[in-house]
Amino acid sequence: MSVSAGCRWGCVMVTERLPIPFWLLALFLLVSCSGDAGRFEQAVETAKLGMTGLTVTSLRDFSQRGEKQQFTALADLADGGQEDFSARVNWRVSDPAIGSIDANGLLLALANGAVEVIAEFASFTARKTLTINDATLESLALDTGDTVVDLCLPARLGAVGSYSDGTRREIRDLVDWSVDSANASIVNDGSDKGKLLVSEPTTTINVTLSKDGVAKTASLLVQDNLQAIAISPASASLKVDDQQQFQALGDFLNREQEDITANVKWSSAAPTIASIDGNGLAKGIAAGSATLLASCGGKTGSAQVTVSGNGGFIVQAVYRDRTATFQITVDAGSGLAPPTAPGGSATANCSI
Incomplete structure (x- = not known):
C-alpha cells in the first residue's frame, strides 16, 4: 500500500514499509503541499527528543519603558528534563507597539501596557505576559540565599527591587555591581552579571548594587573550605603548536x-x-618541559607538559639549476638542529 499526494512541486509517495507514525505521515503530506518544510523539520525534531511541551520563563513580570529583558524558551521533555530552545523557537509579541523582541528572545519595553511574549516551535506554543509601567524604584535588597560564600566557588547574587506600585522585581541584570575587596571580583555585564568569585583568603567582603540613584551595600562572610587543587590530566605530551x-x-x-x-x-x-590561557588551554611553543600551575585561595595544583619539535627550519636544495625549499620539523632527541646564526648551516645524514 502507498499514499501519494499531488502538489504544485511534484508528487510525494510514502509506503507502509516506513516506520512513520500516522500523525507524522499526515503532517508530512500537509507540509509537502504547503511548502512549509521548516515545520516538518521541527516536527521530526520534537519526535526525536520526546518533546511534550514548551515553557517561556523570564526574571520578572514587570518592566519599565526602555528596559531590556531576556526571555527563555525551554522544551519540556518526556524524561522530565528541559532543553534550552531560545535560539530555535519563533519569537513574537502580541503588540509590537508595546514591546519588540529579537530572534533570541531579548525584549525591549517600548510603551506602557501588557504584552504577551509568544514562543512557537512545531505544534507547541508558550506564552508569558509582561506588564510595562512607570513605577519607580524605591529600594534595593541583595538576594544571596545565604550570607556566606565559599572561597574559589562562584556565587550567583540576586538583586530585588521594591517599586512604587507595590511590586518586587528580580533586577540583577539591570543593577550595577561592585565589590570592595581586591581578593574578589564580580561580573557587571552579560549573562553572568552578578556572579561573584572570591579568589584569595579573606573574612568578609562588601557588595554594592545600585540603580537609578538607589544603592544598597551588604556584607558577606567568606568561608575557606578548599583543601587542595588537582589538574587533569596530570601530564601531557604535545608537539609544537599542538593544544591541550x-x-x-x-x-x-x-x-x-x-x-x-x-x-x-x-x-x-x-x-x-608551553603557554596556557585563562581557560586552561595549553599550547606547545618549543621543545622542552614545562610545569603548568592552577592557583586559587592560596592553593596551587600543577601538571607537567613535554613538548617535542622546535617548529622546524627551512632547507634549500639545488638540483639541475632549480631550487626547491623544504620545511623540516625536528623532534627532540633526533640529533638534528637548525642553523643558530644567519648564514650558518646544519648537516645530517638522511636516507630517502
Missing part, C-alpha cells in the same frame, strides 16, 4: 570535588616552552 585542554579540580571540605577550571589563575613556569 586542562581542567582544575578543587577538593572542598564536606562536598564533592568541584570543577573550578574557570575560577583559578592559570600560569606556566616556562611560557617559552
Whole structure:
C-alpha cells in the first residue's frame, strides 16, 4: 500500500514499509503541499527528543519603558528534563507597539501596557505576559540565599527591587555591581552579571548594587573550605603548536570535588616552552618541559607538559639549476638542529 499526494512541486509517495507514525505521515503530506518544510523539520525534531511541551520563563513580570529583558524558551521533555530552545523557537509579541523582541528572545519595553511574549516551535506554543509601567524604584535588597560564600566557588547574587506600585522585581541584570575587596571580583555585564568569585583568603567582603540613584551595600562572610587543587590530566605530551585542554579540580571540605577550571589563575613556569590561557588551554611553543600551575585561595595544583619539535627550519636544495625549499620539523632527541646564526648551516645524514 502507498499514499501519494499531488502538489504544485511534484508528487510525494510514502509506503507502509516506513516506520512513520500516522500523525507524522499526515503532517508530512500537509507540509509537502504547503511548502512549509521548516515545520516538518521541527516536527521530526520534537519526535526525536520526546518533546511534550514548551515553557517561556523570564526574571520578572514587570518592566519599565526602555528596559531590556531576556526571555527563555525551554522544551519540556518526556524524561522530565528541559532543553534550552531560545535560539530555535519563533519569537513574537502580541503588540509590537508595546514591546519588540529579537530572534533570541531579548525584549525591549517600548510603551506602557501588557504584552504577551509568544514562543512557537512545531505544534507547541508558550506564552508569558509582561506588564510595562512607570513605577519607580524605591529600594534595593541583595538576594544571596545565604550570607556566606565559599572561597574559589562562584556565587550567583540576586538583586530585588521594591517599586512604587507595590511590586518586587528580580533586577540583577539591570543593577550595577561592585565589590570592595581586591581578593574578589564580580561580573557587571552579560549573562553572568552578578556572579561573584572570591579568589584569595579573606573574612568578609562588601557588595554594592545600585540603580537609578538607589544603592544598597551588604556584607558577606567568606568561608575557606578548599583543601587542595588537582589538574587533569596530570601530564601531557604535545608537539609544537599542538593544544591541550586542562581542567582544575578543587577538593572542598564536606562536598564533592568541584570543577573550578574557570575560577583559578592559570600560569606556566616556562611560557617559552608551553603557554596556557585563562581557560586552561595549553599550547606547545618549543621543545622542552614545562610545569603548568592552577592557583586559587592560596592553593596551587600543577601538571607537567613535554613538548617535542622546535617548529622546524627551512632547507634549500639545488638540483639541475632549480631550487626547491623544504620545511623540516625536528623532534627532540633526533640529533638534528637548525642553523643558530644567519648564514650558518646544519648537516645530517638522511636516507630517502
